[in-house]
Amino acid sequence: xSNTDLLKELRIERHQRDDHDGGGGRWPxxxxxxxxxxxxxxxxxxxxxxxxxxxxxTAVAVTPTSDSEAGAVLQATGYVTARRQxxxxxxxxxxxxxVLIEEGDHVTKDQxxxxxxxxxxxxxxxxxxxxxxxxxxxxxQFQSQLAQNLRDxxxxxxxxxxxxVARQVAEQARTLxxxxxxxxxxxxxxxxxxxxxxxxxxxxxxxxxVRAPFTGVITTKDAQVGEIISPxxxxxxxxxxxVGTIVDMDSLEVDVDVNEAYIGRVKPDMSAEAVLDAYPDxxxxxxxIAIVPTADRGKATIKVRVALEKKDARIVxxxxxxxxxxxxxxxxxxxxxxGVLVPATAIVQRDGHSVVFVVEGAQAKQRTVNPTxxxxxxxxxxxxxxxxxxxxxxxxxxxxxxxSDVQTKTATP
Numbered sequence: 001x002s003n004t005d006l007l008k009e010l011r012i013e014r015h016q017r018d019d020h021d022g023g024g025g026r027w028p029x030x031x032x033x034x035x036x037x038x039x040x041x042x043x044x045x046x047x048x049x050x051x052x053x054x055x056x057x058t059a060v061a062v063t064p065t066s067d068s069e070a071g072a073v074l075q076a077t078g079y080v081t082a083r084r085q086x087x088x089x090x091x092x093x094x095x096x097x098x099v100l101i102e103e104g105d106h107v108t109k110d111q112x113x114x115x116x117x118x119x120x121x122x123x124x125x126x127x128x129x130x131x132x133x134x135x136x137x138x139x140x141q142f143q144s145q146l147a148q149n150l151r152d153x154x155x156x157x158x159x160x161x162x163x164x165v166a167r168q169v170a171e172q173a174r175t176l177x178x179x180x181x182x183x184x185x186x187x188x189x190x191x192x193x194x195x196x197x198x199x200x201x202x203x204x205x206x207x208x209x210v211r212a213p214f215t216g217v218i219t220t221k222d223a224q225v226g227e228i229i230s231p232x233x234x235x236x237x238x239x240x241x242x243v244g245t246i247v248d249m250d251s252l253e254v255d256v257d258v259n260e261a262y263i264g265r266v267k268p269d270m271s272a273e274a275v276l277d278a279y280p281d282x283x284x285x286x287x288x289i290a291i292v293p294t295a296d297r298g299k300a301t302i303k304v305r306v307a308l309e310k311k312d313a314r315i316v317x318x319x320x321x322x323x324x325x326x327x328x329x330x331x332x333x334x335x336x337x338x339g340v341l342v343p344a345t346a347i348v349q350r351d352g353h354s355v356v357f358v359v360e361g362a363q364a365k366q367r368t369v370n371p372t373x374x375x376x377x378x379x380x381x382x383x384x385x386x387x388x389x390x391x392x393x394x395x396x397x398x399x400x401x402x403x404s405d406v407q408t409k410t411a412t413p
Contacts, residue, residue, distance in 0.1 A: 053407040054400055058359055058391040061340040064381060073327045074265045076304070078256030080276075080319040084214065084248035087222070089241055090116055092207045093230040096223055101244050103221055107212045114243045116229065118208035125201040132194035139191050142184035149177035210243055219317070220245040252315055253289065253308060256323050257301035266291060266325055272306055277320035285309040286323065339372075339383040346392040347371055347380060356386060357393040357400060359408055364393060366402035 094116030153173035160170035289305040
């Protein structure tokens, strides 16, 4: 083979060179695309992880009460009762023509609750008044007659002294005057009797209007228009004995049964705390009124009357209630510390300051606080910056900052 042929073999053709260069140039592009994709995935992951809500546990800031240190020595259950409660009825038998109450109505003393048919009692009252007026007319007649007889007797006495008439005539005139005076007195007594009959008829007539004996709330409506009502119980169920029941809500108290084995722990005027079954988070200040000096042989309990120191429309008769008898009497409400109580673990240090994180919506807001040195068990008092009812983060994680999204789980402080 000649040298020329060898050179032809070693020469690279243009299409071969293009193919060689093209295959090698694609690798940088592929590597670049892979790097970009990795960067995009990393950025997306960072965005997702950076905005993921931080799971935190929260507690509600509460208002400190003056009885925070009062300990319960005994608990008992009972019911709300009304010391002043009445089933309102008429004092006469009659047919109802109007019933002006409904359950839940607030009524005042002497307010009209119902009316009865008063036609018969109105007639009796009119008749009694007419009879009384006739008796008073007779009284006036006897008064006039007595005045005339007294003048006649005086005149006859003068004439008899002058000898113009016989002494007997003068004596008869005085006797007639005395007799007329006695008749007048009798008639006056009779008029008083008729006046009493008028008063009785007026009272019966007034009984046709049923009024509230005291201010309170209607709890039951027991009769309707057209029914017969009577103060006396009648057989057959056709006669009502009451229009409705009224309760004085200011007289509500609690009756609890205390086991006789522990009654020695309860004293009159002892401080207590009542919690209604319907509102388990509402603590009502109370105190012992009296220990009823009798025991229930079957239940081995003694009844204790407990007064509620705060009245509220939510408290109604026959509600179930749990009473805690307190060993230490609570201080006056005016002496209660100002601020709110939060768990001590909710207070952390950030940049040299004591802060708490309050959850607002779904974000944590950082607030600088100055906790007091006084501790309430595991709680600390914050005079400002946090309001009652705010949700504070317990043991805030180090990566929690102002404005962080949070996912909360409430705990009891």
